[in-house]
Amino acid sequence: MTATEKSILIALGSNLSHPTWGAPPAILMAAIEMLAQAGVSTRRCSSIWRSAAWPDPTDPPYANAVIAVATLLPPVDLLAALHRIEAAFGRARGKLNAPRTLDIDLIAYGSLVHDGADGPQLPHPRTQDRAFVLRPLAEVDPAWRHPISGTGIAALLAALPPDQTCVLWGD
Template sequence: MMLNQALEYHTAYLLLGGNLGDRVANLKKAIELLNDKVGGVLSVSSLYETAAWGKTDQPAFLNQAVALQTRLSALEVLDFALNIEQELGRVRKDKWGERLIDIDLILFGNQVINIPDKLQVPHPHMQHRKFVMEPLAEIAPDVLHPVLGETMLSICRNISDPLEVKKF
């Protein structure tokens, strides 16, 4: 039983973002490292630029969604993502503050995971944030939200977030 689980592939959807330094190069490097360490990249969205959310007195963010095929668990994907952030120079100061790179695990197959103070999948706020849903709907329009039962495209079309998200 354990052997079959170890060989099972999962599709992980991540959202990358950053608003410091060379934003395009930082996202590109993060994708390369995810491909090398986490799993094969299946698809990558366009780049989207958005004003900062939550803490608005900072530069605009570039965001990009990535789909990976991985044999890792969701927790292992999260750990690699945090290590990649650190490797690329991320320093955690303020919640929603400026950052060179941010890598969030948004969906992990159709799994629902709730490990308090560590990991929640699907991301608990994804359906409220246009900067998450626009790139995600681009690469996974027909993927169902495992709790809401709606497609990414449907959620994106019905979102009430007023923040402007534009292709970069």
């Protein structure tokens, strides 16, 4: 990422298969293709990581990825596009932290900080607490710094509690 290019970061997760798109890793790739159709161009894509479901680790594990994107959409319109894509994959918002075919979060929109009063909360409020976001994010943008704390990705990863783990999907 160049100094003049804003780092727009999106996290994707899935832990339920879909009859059309298949297993969670395939769902993530299909969602990235759908993002392109919505005017969101992927610049970099992480590997796919596997993490345990939370709060119930007996639920299927999640496939997770982070992408760095370019778009002309402002944050509020980008979030609306993400929600439309989730719905196209059968995402029904209901029980918090329930298994899902697709979850897409806007993690950061450059260095923008927003309280979420009239648009998305930026950066995503739990980014710094989630290995399944930080590990793939480190692949995509190793120089990224949290827009509020200024903490770099390596320090954020080092600060994670030991129970926050994820591994590459095939491992």
